[in-house]
Amino acid sequence: xxxxxxxxxxxxxxxxxxxxxxxxxxxxxxxxxxxxxxxxxxxxxxxxxxxxxxxxxxxxxxxxxxxxxxxxxxxxxxxxxxxxxxxxxxxxxxxxxxxxxxxxxxxxxxxxxxxxxxxxxxxxxxxxxxxxxxxxxxxxxxxxxxxxxxxxxxxxxxxxxxxxxxxxxxxx
Amino acid sequence: xxxxxxxxxxxxxxxxxxxxxxxxxxxxxxxxxxxxxxxxxxxxxxxxxxxxxxxxxxxxxxxxxxxxxxxxxxxxxxxxxxxxxxxxxxxxxxxxxxxxxxxxxxxxxxxxxxxxxxxxxxxxxxxxxxxxxxxxxxxxxxxxxxxxxxxxxxxxxxxxxxxxxxxxxxxxxxxxxxxxxxxxxxxxxxxxxxxxxxxxxxxxxxxxxxxxxxxxxxxxxxxxxxxxxxxxxxxxxxxxxxxxxxxxxxxxxxxxxxxxxxxxxxxxxxxxxxxxxxxxxxxxxxxxxxxxxxxxxxxxxxxxxxxxxxxxxxxxxxxxxxxxxxxxxx
Numbered sequence: 001x002x003x004x005x006x007x008x009x010x011x012x013x014x015x016x017x018x019x020x021x022x023x024x025x026x027x028x029x030x031x032x033x034x035x036x037x038x039x040x041x042x043x044x045x046x047x048x049x050x051x052x053x054x055x056x057x058x059x060x061x062x063x064x065x066x067x068x069x070x071x072x073x074x075x076x077x078x079x080x081x082x083x084x085x086x087x088x089x090x091x092x093x094x095x096x097x098x099x100x101x102x103x104x105x106x107x108x109x110x111x112x113x114x115x116x117x118x119x120x121x122x123x124x125x126x127x128x129x130x131x132x133x134x135x136x137x138x139x140x141x142x143x144x145x146x147x148x149x150x151x152x153x154x155x156x157x158x159x160x161x162x163x164x165x166x167x168x169x170x171x172x
Numbered sequence: 173x174x175x176x177x178x179x180x181x182x183x184x185x186x187x188x189x190x191x192x193x194x195x196x197x198x199x200x201x202x203x204x205x206x207x208x209x210x211x212x213x214x215x216x217x218x219x220x221x222x223x224x225x226x227x228x229x230x231x232x233x234x235x236x237x238x239x240x241x242x243x244x245x246x247x248x249x250x251x252x253x254x255x256x257x258x259x260x261x262x263x264x265x266x267x268x269x270x271x272x273x274x275x276x277x278x279x280x281x282x283x284x285x286x287x288x289x290x291x292x293x294x295x296x297x298x299x300x301x302x303x304x305x306x307x308x309x310x311x312x313x314x315x316x317x318x319x320x321x322x323x324x325x326x327x328x329x330x331x332x333x334x335x336x337x338x339x340x341x342x343x344x345x346x347x348x349x350x351x352x353x354x355x356x357x358x359x360x361x362x363x364x365x366x367x368x369x370x371x372x373x374x375x376x377x378x379x380x381x382x383x384x385x386x387x388x389x390x391x392x393x394x395x396x397x398x399x400x401x402x403x404x405x406x407x408x409x410x411x412x413x414x415x416x417x418x419x420x421x422x423x424x425x426x427x428x429x430x431x432x433x434x435x436x437x438x439x440x441x442x443x444x445x446x447x448x449x450x451x452x453x454x455x456x457x458x459x460x461x462x463x464x465x466x467x468x469x470x471x472x473x474x475x476x477x478x479x480x481x482x483x484x485x486x487x488x489x490x491x492x493x494x495x496x497x498x499x500x501x502x
Contacts, residue, residue: 003208003209006209007204007209010204011197011200011201014196014197014200018193018196019187019188019193022186022187022188023183023184023186023187026186027183036188036192039188040196040199040200043196043200044199044203047200047203047204048207050209051204051207051208051209051210051211052210052211053210053211107179108179108183111176111179111180126180130177130180130181131180131181131183132184133184158176162176165176
């Protein structure tokens with residue numbers, strides 16, 4: 001493969017995966033702009049890696065790994081976390097075909113709030129499974145685990161989330 | 173709980189706005205300009221998931237017939253088998269692997285017509301070599317002769333097909349080159365073959381090959397199909413047997429062949445010798461601090477490699493080879 005082809009494939013990967021990566025970032029940081037920056041950063045880092053001639057055999061997994069690391073780094077820098085409440089007040093825009101009626105928005109808000117109360121690991125799994133729509137097998141592939149482990153963890157995460165819905169609200 | 177799933181799914185609609193997407197793409201493009209590819213030699217992008225995307229456009233994929241499944245088996249159980257097959261002769265255990273797997277693979281990944289013709293010619297030459305070596309070993313039986321003649325006929329037909337194709341496309345020069353190479357081959361090799369009792373090429377030229385459909389011993393299309401099928405069936409059995417024999421030892425040898433350049437089962441560009449052995453080791457992604465470096469400790473590597481081998485090889489309609497087995501020939 002020559003440089004031109006590499007570039008082409010990379011750009012095609014951008015077309016393929018940019019939305020998914022963005023969505024992932026968004027449900028980790030809850031800020032549209034941050035999510036966009038993170039997405040860009042992830043692809044840039046990936047290109048740098050490629051341009052140095054290092055091989056990548058699973059690009060999607062690689063992108064996710066880069067993204068996750070970026071998010072971890074960012075969280076470490078201890079930015080005051082934005083509460084979901086503020087987000088929704090600011091008029092968070094979730095582009096989508098579903099009805100933007102009050103009920104939907106409220107439901108969504110509650111969902112995100114509860115989701116946020118989960119441990120990072122569980123939050124991520126639910127995000128990958130239900131929002132990104134990956135199968136346990138694919139997730140296993142991304143996270144370098146066995147599908148079984150992933151399935152079990154997803155079930156537990158779902159249970160945990162359910163628990164949160166049932167238990168009293170935490171004041172943020 | 174079902175209600176939770178539904179709720180979560182509603183968020184799937186979240187994606188980049190067209191505007192933002194464009195902006196980021198622009199940024200990426202200029203970044204690429206400023207940071208061009210530096211080390212193209214070892215740069216290999218192996219996109220598994222990509223292939224299903226490409227299927228919608230134009231990429232030529234090898235057909236998912238038996239030989240490909242066998243390759244997956246061979247690759248899974250021991251890459252050294254393919255390598256060992258290269259030296260085999262008709263009648264040897266691994267010969268079917270050489271012809272139906274190694275050579276098939278080579279053609280499958282050659283996209284340029286002229287290069288394909290070249291490849292077929294190489295294969296045809298190899299057939300002659302096999303004949304000579306068999307003769308020297310006293311193994312040139314009637315059956316062997318038949319096998320080789322059969323194959324040579326196929327190769328020459330293929331080459332002619334390609335020449336015709338090139339002509340039809342208007343590339344007369346290339347067609348001529350292809351034909352003249354074939355003529356050269358026939359001229360030289362026919363004499364050699366005659367000497368060992370295989371007059372198949374005698375008196376042939378590209379013209380006669382074109383007009384007479386067959387220069388092989390048995391001519392009916394049914395027989396062709398039959399030999400092909402039984403050949404394929406045999407390939408599977410033989411390959412599995414042979415590979416199982418070598419399995420344990422090879423894997424250990426390959427594991428120790430640690431190399432910086434080869435992170436997965438990559439088939440290197442093929443020189444005359446055929447496929448090269450490559451480590452089966454795959455270096456999984458690790459969570460580095462800032463950099464997602466692909467460094468790894470050996471123990472984890474071995475462990476995960478075993479795991480992956482058990483779980484992951486599938487050959488489905490879409491080439492979702494979920495393990496990190498990817499084949500790229502430049």
